[in-house]
Amino acid sequence: MARARVSPEKPGSRRRRLVLKPSQKDALQALFQQNPYPGIATRERLARELGIDESRVQVWFQNQRRRRSKQSRPPSEHVRQEGEGGPTEARRKRTVISPSQTRILVQAFTRDRFPGIAAREELARQTGIPEPRIQIWFQNRRARHPQRSPSGPGNGRAQGPGGAPATTTTPAPEDRRAPPAPLMIFVVQPSPAALQPSGRPPPPPQGAAPWAACSPAVTAPGLPGQGAILPPGQPETHIPRWPESPSGEGTAPPLEPQPQAPSLPSSTSLLDELLAATGVPDTQAPSPGAAADEGVGPALPGAPSFLDELLAATGTPDTPGPSLGPSADERAHLALPGELLAAAGLPGSPGPSPGSSPVVAGPHPALPGPPSLLEEILAATAIQDTPWSSPGSPAGEEGVEATLETPLSEDEYQALLDMLPGSPGPGA
DNA sequence: CCACTAACCTATTCACGTC
């Protein structure tokens, strides 16, 4: 099924691969042990603390569940049962996509059913909808609109009869990713990045300096949003209504970063449950070698070394003991000064150069807010020793970065809208 | 070269908001 990515020539189509740091992996695994199906609130908190995007956390859990079910444990059971690990955590709230936003998306969809990361980000910019939501929108759209009548170049989803699961059949690579008309999102003129002709080195996307760069990817010189096209006629209601504040308080609805960040009631109760369930009193082990925590420390202003706790608590694979050092290996690894420097984004660090290296997840000065979720989870996790020791877990090590996308603020978005004279919608 | 795994995809199903 996977669309045979027919075009190796489209370098920028995939998002840059994130390289998780060992500490981040440990944290993810620790949480995974407690709950393989974290809800939106937990994912967001974890994402914040780890300095990576929530969508990446979600993908990680997907892959992890799969990996897990593969290697051991019959996939049969863990089918997310309601009462399993506590109250089913809430899903992300529905994202309300306005008609005008839909129009933009539909337009783009007709041109390219498989937009790459650059195109998706461009759309995100144009619509104000977070990129991950756009990706989902396209997935749903493809599933529900089987590309009928070849109205455009490439189409004909040579697939089987409705439903003929390409699953087992050969995916007919041809159709996917139609050799589309220039991927231009229809509009005015999207930033070059979105056009991503086939052979262009990936843009300097959101990998490098997260908190520094406001508009990642598509950072085209010049105004990014330029292309925000809006169907002539309704510039006003474009601002998506974020679930969190339906009342529309324009209070800076974070366009890109998850909207529902605030109020995360579930986290508390979840932890509660976790603690109760695991019966772990509270195994915080002050770790002796505090050095490690700095790897991610910045994310937790007031919190003590969460990495430390993480390591100690997780008891890495074979150490059930709460305070025992995990594999000295990783620790040592984490403690590398170079890495720390890199993580901190300090110059002189051997870190990868943001420009061309893979995205390396890293901490970032984060939001002060809520107490560390990890802290609690890790403490709770202490009891479980992971039987499935991190498979090999090579170390991705150092890196700077983190992918926090900072999209346009509502104001900026509005401003962009204003700038638009009113491009004629190609379609309608 | 190869193993590992992040990123993506399809197919399905769940669930929320509307009518």
Added chain:
DNA sequence: GACGTGAATAGGTTAGTGG
């Protein structure tokens, strides 16, 4: 309650990393 559609899950594939 039906319907439309966003969100999530399982499971398969592709491709970047690093040993």
